[in-house]
Amino acid sequence: MADADPAIFSAMRTVDEREAGDPAALAAAIDKASEPFVVRGLVRDWPLVRAGLESGRAARQYLLERARPAPFTVSIGEPGRDGRLFYDDDFAMNFRTARGKLADIFRGFDDNEGRADAPAIYLTSVDMRTFFTGLAEDNPSPVIDREPLESIWIGTATRVAAHSDFPRNLACCAVGHRRFTVFPPDQYRNLYLGPIENTPAGRTVSMVDFHAPDLDAYPRFAEAMENGMVAELEPGDAIYIPSMWWHHVEGLDPFNILVNYWWRETPAFLGQPQEALNHAILALRDLPQADKDIWRELFDYYVFDSAPDVTDHIPEAARGILDTLTPETAGQIRAFLLRTLNR
Structure with missing residues (x-):
């Protein structure tokens, strides 16, 4: 896990925690919530979580045994970027994408483990039912009264710029530790949003580097920090993020897995x-x-x-x-x- 938190995070208030001992209690909490909240240990009994507690390699082996033969898409970042998947100086992406077998991609994780100059490696929003056999069934969704998209995110230590999503989101930390920094929807002006059509992952992102915020260039970000909240998740924890809340997401360990569930309240x-x-x-x-x-x-x-x-x-x-x-x-x-x- 990262050794020290940048000052921005320690100055923010923490996201509230709720108890949700079963899916019905979780659904009730979501229906009443107007802000994000954390549920500790929500998915601690997942086999994937238990494998990750053994080691990153054990978690990768667990996934390999359930992976379908379809090619996976992976993002590979530039070394020395602190895992930040973002723009380069010319506003192209500072990462490239490739496709390959999961076993070959995971071999890249193995080969780069422990290297100080290792590139960021990230598989984003992989559909669990399309790309794996039995993974969603063995690690069941805690969201039982919706029909969510079920996605898994697998990567090294990475930083994803603050962005918002239209669907509601329950994000479950399965392997490693995650830090979520969240802001209300009305803070968009203070986050200094980048281009709409040219984005790292389809959503407009904040231009502010949260590890080194430049308040001369982005002075209103100080107000965003006053309104933001932070949550650090351990394996088995989950965070609920309402529609259109801005969230900056970090994988803090050398190997991290997140499983998230997206759904909308209106018909598709x-x-x-x-x-x-x-x-x-x-x-x-x-x-x-x-x-x-x-x-x-x-x-x-x-x-x-x-x-x-x-x-x-x-x-x-x-x-x-x-x-x-x-x-x-x-x-x-x-x-x-x-x-x-x-x-």
């Missing part, structure tokens, strides 16, 4: 809000200010307020996409957008 046919933001940048951002003011009011009227007076005067059978969306009416919107965007 409603699409991704990020897609709407991208479309709004395309269609609205560069309009004259007077036009943007009009469209802001229309967005409030149709989208953000969406009060009954939007549709009360329209016969129910004629309300179309103004009514509560169904898979059919959502499909109509999607087909319309495809036609217009492909013109």
Whole structure:
């Protein structure tokens, strides 16, 4: 585990802890939560956790025995970057990706173990049921009342820049130790976000280096630190992260495994809000200010307020996409957008 914490983490308050002795108690805690919380020992009985407590090699062997023959995608960082998977000076990624058998990738972990100049090696968001046989069943999800995506993250000591996700997230520390630094959704201005379309992993990230924050370049980050919280997880612990909370994630040991569960409260046919933001940048951002003011009011009227007076005067059978969306009416919107965007 890392020898010393940067001062930023020691100055922050810690994430609250909750008791959740069974899945029903966890579900109740999640339903009531408006902030992240930690559950100690939630998955301590997983065979994967027990293998990791024996050694990193034992955990890797446990996974190899259950891996399907499909090729795995791995990110390989540059040596000397303190495990930070980020941009280089030209805003390209400071890591490359490769594909190969899990046994060959794990051989890279073995070969670099103990080396001071070892590169970061990270397998991100690997679908447990697609790439492994029996792994999800033997290490059962504590989220039983949702239908989450079940992903496993395997890596050396790494740092992933602060980002937010639309789905809710339960992240379980299986092997090694993890540090999560979390911020409320409204702190986005103070995190100094980078590009939208050019990102390390599909989500806009904070440009601030949390191990050496430059407050001359990013002065508002001081306010983010006042509003942030930190949690350090041991093997078997879990953290719940609500939708759109910003989180900076670190694997602190030479070998680390995280299992996370993502789910959303709305049907998948409603699409991704990020897609709407991208479309709004395309269609609205560069309009004259007077036009943007009009469209802001229309967005409030149709989208953000969406009060009954939007549709009360329209016969129910004629309300179309103004009514509560169904898979059919959502499909109509999607087909319309495809036609217009492909013109």
